[in-house]
Amino acid sequence: MDLGIRGETALVVGASYGIGFESAKALACEGARVLIAARSEANLAKAAADIAAASGQAPPAFAADVTREQDVAALAKWAAAEAPSLDMLITAVGGSQRSSFAALTDEDWQRNYDFNVMSAVRLVRAFLPALRKARKPGGGAAGRIVLLGAAAAKMPYPNQIVSNVHKAGLLALTKTLAAELAPDGIRVNLVAPGRTLTPLWINRAADMAKKDGRSPEAVIEEFSHEIPMRRFGRPEETAQAVLFLASHAASYITGQALNVDGGIARGLL
Ligand SMILES: NC(=O)c1ccc[n+]([C@@H]2O[C@H](COP(=O)([O-])OP(=O)(O)OC[C@H]3O[C@@H](n4cnc5c(N)ncnc54)[C@H](OP(=O)(O)O)[C@@H]3O)[C@@H](O)[C@H]2O)c1
Numbered sequence: 001m002d003l004g005i006r007g008e009t010a011l012v013v014g015a016s017y018g019i020g021f022e023s024a025k026a027l028a029c030e031g032a033r034v035l036i037a038a039r040s041e042a043n044l045a046k047a048a049a050d051i052a053a054a055s056g057q058a059p060p061a062f063a064a065d066v067t068r069e070q071d072v073a074a075l076a077k078w079a080a081a082e083a084p085s086l087d088m089l090i091t092a093v094g095g096s097q098r099s100s101f102a103a104l105t106d107e108d109w110q111r112n113y114d115f116n117v118m119s120a121v122r123l124v125r126a127f128l129p130a131l132r133k134a135r136k137p138g139g140g141a142a143g144r145i146v147l148l149g150a151a152a153a154k155m156p157y158p159n160q161i162v163s164n165v166h167k168a169g170l171l172a173l174t175k176t177l178a179a180e181l182a183p184d185g186i187r188v189n190l191v192a193p194g195r196t197l198t199p200l201w202i203n204r205a206a207d208m209a210k211k212d213g214r215s216p217e218a219v220i221e222e223f224s225h226e227i228p229m230r231r232f233g234r235p236e237e238t239a240q241a242v243l244f245l246a247s248h249a250a251s252y253i254t255g256q257a258l259n260v261d262g263g264i265a266r267g268l269l
Contacts, residue, residue, distance in 0.1 A: 003244075003249050004249070005032045005248065007032070008087035009083040009086055011034075011035045011079055011089050012037070013038070013066055013090065013093055013119075013123055014037075014093035014148070015037060015047060016038035016039075016044045016046070017038075019235045019242070020038070020090065020092030021051075022236045022238065023146075023238075023243065024047070024059065025236075025239070026243045028057055028059060029054055030243065034059040035059060035062070037061065037063070038063070038064075041061075044061040062078045067114040072122045080130065085134045086131050087143060087144065089123065089124070089131060089145045090246060091120045091147050093119045093148075094148060094163075096112075096157075096160045097160075097163070098204070099160075101161050104162060108162065109162060124145060128186075131186050132184055143181075144188075144189075144245070145177070145181075145189070146190070147170055147190045147191075148193065149190045151259050151261040151265040152164050153192060153257070154265045154267050155264065178254040182254060187245075187253065187254040189245040189250070189253060190258070191245065192257050193233060194233060194261025194264040195227060195232045195262075196232060196260075197232045197233070202216070205219040205220050220232060226264065227262040227263065230262075240260075241258050244258075245258060
């Protein structure tokens with residue numbers, strides 16, 4: 001299938017490892033010009049080298065903490081110098097804090113809100129002018145935004161109340177933005193991963209294993225049981241959904257959330 005993105009420009013934020021990295025690599029392998037961002041310069045340098053080895057192009061990289069408004073502004077300035085218009089924006093920054101409701105402070109709620117919701121809000125706002133410029137001469141949707149959310153938005157997990165709430169907020173953001181930006185030729189969709197073996201879960205399993213005196217593999221095995229496919233997802237599997245929604249193959253799809261979760265979210269909607 002021709003995804004139609006050869007020569008187009010994509011910015012992937014949270015691209016130094018995990019789902020964002022695999023998404024950037026998949027986009028680059030399809031011939032898109034990819035820009036990458038995350039906090040750590042060292043992680044970005046490794047990611048850029050790995051993407052260059054897989055795709056033949058070394059993506060320009062910028063270090064920014066997108067929970068900080070000034071870093072998002074600096075990222076937008078850098079990206080504008082690299083590429084005057086932007087065809088695709090992928091935001092892959094976020095995570096969850098495992099905790100009961102009672103143990104969470106206002107500070108926990110606010111920090112997680114900045115991490116999961118405001119990072120996406122600020123990135124979309126900063127890059128809207130560049131995405132608007134992507135409109136093609138013949139008309140039709142041109143700019144595309146893909147937000148990373150979570151299957152938890154549709155099926156709240158126990159002991160993860162903060163991200164259940166914030167990821168549901170990202171769903172509402174996606175749906176509302178899609179309607180507002182459609183007249184500007186911009187599509188907005190969300191990819192909702194279930195349990196996926198990235199550093200996020202690998203580190204979590206290691207922490208849980210240490211506390212419980214068992215192996216990380218035993219933790220992963222336990223958390224696989226309630227997944228109908230009986231295994232965690234691989235980040236490259238999630239990246240295929242990102243690639244599809246960011247591409248012209250999804251030209252009439254906007255305001256949707258696509259779960260990549262091995263069947264864990266069992267609701268009808
Ligand atoms: N893995 C799962 O099981 C799972 C499940 C449901 C939803 N998700 C969602 O999918 C998305 C990606 O998850 P993942 O598992 O790939 O995460 P991950 O393994 O933790 O990777 C996160 C990426 O974002 C960067 N990053 C983290 N904080 C940042 C910040 N403040 N500013 C800029 N970059 C930042 C990291 O690089 P640096 O450390 O160098 O900044 C890294 O490149 C997240 O929204 C997550 O909530 C994941």
